[in-house]
Amino acid sequence: MPPGTATGQGARGPQVGTLPNLLGAAGDAITTSRAGSATAAEGGPTAVGPIGDPSRAAGPATVVFGAALFTRAPPSATDSPNPNYVIRAGDRVSVTIWGFIEASVVGVVDPEGNLFLPQIGPIRVAGTRAGDVQRVVEAEVRRVYSQQVQVYAVLLNASQVGVFVTGYVRLPGRHMGAGSDSILDYLTRAGGVDPGRGSYRDIAVNRGGRTVARVDLYRFLLTGQLPNITMQEGDTVVVAPQGAMVGADGAVRNNFLFEVSGRAMPGSELLRLASPLPSATNAVIRGTRGSQPFARYATVRELGSLQLMDQDTITFITDSPAPTVRVSIEGSRIGPSVLIADRDTTLCTLLDHVAVDPVLANPAGVFLLRPSVAAQQTRVINEAMDRLERQLFMAVSSTTGVAEIRAVEANLVSTYIQRARRTRPEGRLVVMDRTGRCADVRLEDGDVVVIPERVQTVLVSGEVSVPQAVVWRPDMRIPDYVRAAGGFAERGVETQVMIRKASGELILEPTEGPAPGDELIALPRLDPKNFQIARDLLNLIFQSALSARVFMN
Known part of the structure; x- marks a missing residue:
């Protein structure tokens, strides 16, 4: 929705507007990095649905292109020829004649290519497709018996041929099959091309001392083309050495x-x-x-x-920066959950295009979750834990009793450290001040803009007897909320409290009571006898549980 506009549902329903309209009159408290970025069509963010990362990191290439051709078992030779098989000498043909004469013959095509039928004579069938043998035989019979004769002719089986497959294959030798079988069938019967030594692009079919066909299996893999050749007895398939x-x-x-x-x-x-x-x-x-x-x-x-x-x-x-960034919107919003914006788009500009319900949303509590900040927080926490461990296990004790006490304390703190190392900071970036003013921070790819909902409670936690949410009232002060949570616990003290705003901002010495949606935290009292370790441990608690970066002027 363009900035400075709002739509409503009349007196009976809440209005809907963009965040800048709710943060300040006419956007007085908003600054933008570009002029004239009012709508998505004019250069503003574009709404999209969830998409995946188009880049993909593949490992080093180790498989030869084409090796998958020969991963299956070799095909068995079949006695049933396909209709396109061309009949040759040695094939068996069945012919049945009934009507004026009756005869049933199963004959073998002789070396001259003829099939002999009694009372008919020789019929040349060599060179005829298996699907056309019925037509050819019937035409020859009707030349002798023109009427009252029916003919049925079919090729029973093709003769087997032996083809030598040699060169860089896994099982070189003589392999049987039909003449109509493709060169791939014979290569598969020979175990396929050896992927470490053989060529997929230089395969020759030799017959009678000369090469009758050359095969490049890449043409078959990419376009499905194989040479149309009928294999004959004694043919030799030679796989050349592997090329570069x-x-x-x-x-x-x-x-x-x-x-x-x-x-x-x-x-x-x-x-x-x-x-x-x-x-x-x-x-x-x-x-x-x-x-x-x-x-x-x-x-x-x-x-x-x-x-x-x-x-x-x-x-x-991929070695060029993307011209856009992808930002997710979570919380109390109206509209898409993902926005695509130019790389120089700032948060305030983006909020111009986020519609919210002013009754439900809390614009002053908007904050960012940034992956790069989460990574920095993780590094800081790990460094703090490393320092704490060195202090625990390298401290010198004056007496055996002190050493035992320190050993017990060290084990307790070490247990906490192991649990703290599993903490995953959220990378919260504070971008709103106490007046609800937006920081004009440039957005990064992967940022998540969180718009919290309005609540009427204050969460009281930390060193109190009963941590819980307390209903906010304008006349209540900090001691009132602590009493509502059962008062301070044994390690709680009135001077050690802080407030975390809904935006993530921390107020360490609050002088005013919390606002709706804030969290009131009672901090533990430090033990003077081990002040340094306790201070580092408390600092670690802050960093792991309350870590946030403030980005305000």
Whole structure:
């Protein structure tokens, strides 16, 4: 919703407006980083649904492209030819004739390609498709008996042929199959191309001392094309040695080792085979040139014009900043939960596009959850725990009794430290002051803007007898809330209290009572005899449980 506007439901329902309208009149307390960013269509944030990260980090390529062709069991030879099988010498054909004459013959196609039928004579069927044998035989019979004769002819089974498969395959030797079986069938019966030594791009079919076909399995993998060849007895399939290999990994769809058809592969061919993701902008090329390590950094566009050599590895990465940031909206909101904004968009500008219900939302309590702040808080907590552990276990005791006391205390604190190390700070960033003024902080990708709901209670916690939520009243002061929670506990003291506002801001020495939605915390009294450790432990409690960064002027 554009800033400075609001819609309502009349006197019977609450109004709906954007956050700046609720924070100050006409946006007086709001500053923006750009002028004229009133609507999403004019450059403001764009609402989207939840989306996934398009980038993907793949490991180094170790699988040869095409190896999956031969992971299944080899196909068994079948006696049932397909309709496109071409009949040849040695095939068995069944012919049944009834009507004026009756005959039933199961014959074998002779070396001349003929099938002999009594009272009919030889019929040439060699070279005929299995699906056309009925038509061919019936036409020849009707040349002799033109009327009152019915004919049924079918190819029973194709003759088996032995094909030699050799070269860089796992099971070289002679393998049986039908002449109509593809070269893939014979390669699979031979265990497939050896992925560590054999070529997927240079496979020859030899017959009678000459090469009758060459096969590049990459054409089959990418376009489904195989040479249309009928295998014959004595054919030899030879798999050549493996050619040069180039690997692709990172932001690619095909994370494989690709075989080079020659001595070098154009970068454009690798782009076609590897299919980089849309997010890939650059490539890291690693290899060897002149017996020396070689590395180059190039854009994806530049890669297309480069020559890649044997054993090169190309890692595709995303190496350009995104022009936008993704920000999530949580809490009391009306509208989308995710906004996409320009990288220079500030919080106040973003809030111009967040609609809220003024009755339910608490604009003064808005805060940010920032992953980078959470990481910094985690580091600070770990460093504080390391210092505390050194003080616990490296302190010198004057007597045995003092040493025993310190050992017991050290074990207790050490137990707390182990539990504290599992604390995950939320990375809260305080962006609202006590008057509800917004800090014009630039947004980061992954930020979460939290808009708390209005509540009429104050949470009293810490060193009180009964920690609980107490209903807020304007005439109540800090002692009144403590009494409502059962008074101070044994380690509680009246001078050690603080208030945490809904926005995350901490007030260590409060002079006024809490507001609705605040948290009143009674801090523990420090033990003077071990002041340093107690102070560090208390500081650790603050950092792990109440950690927040203030970003206000």
